[in-house]
Amino acid sequence: MPHLSVNDQLFDRAITLRQGCELLVRFVAQYHARGESSTLHLLTDAGIAPDGTTCDPAQIYDFTRVAGELLDDQQLRSAATLD
Numbered sequence: 001m002p003h004l005s006v007n008d009q010l011f012d013r014a015i016t017l018r019q020g021c022e023l024l025v026r027f028v029a030q031y032h033a034r035g036e037s038s039t040l041h042l043l044t045d046a047g048i049a050p051d052g053t054t055c056d057p058a059q060i061y062d063f064t065r066v067a068g069e070l071l072d073d074q075q076l077r078s079a080a081t082l083d
Contacts, residue, residue, distance in 0.1 A: 009050030010079050015073045019070065027066045 004010070015023070031042050047055040054060045061080045068076030 003053050003057040004064065005052035006048055006054070006060070006080060010064070010075065013071075013073075013076075015071065021043075021068055023067055026070055027063055030066055032064060 016060060028039060037041065039052065042059075049055065064076045065080035067073065067077070068078075
């Protein structure tokens with residue numbers, strides 16, 4: 001099964017800047033909560049390839065899970081468990 005991609009329709013949803021800021025804060029917080037210590041590693045591992053997949057495929061699923069929780073969006077939460 002192919003990995004989730006930022007080119008998928010799921011990522012076409014518009015959010016406010018406020019929601020984007022909160023999503024960033026929550027995503028980084030969950031990254032640290034699972035034992036990771038370097039935000040620099042998060043940012044360097046999260047590159048996006050030309051096909052829209054991320055350099056660390058697990059991170060896109062973490063991102064959609066956090067987004068689904070923040071935005072109360074079942075489709076995003078479900079996408080986070082596909083792989």
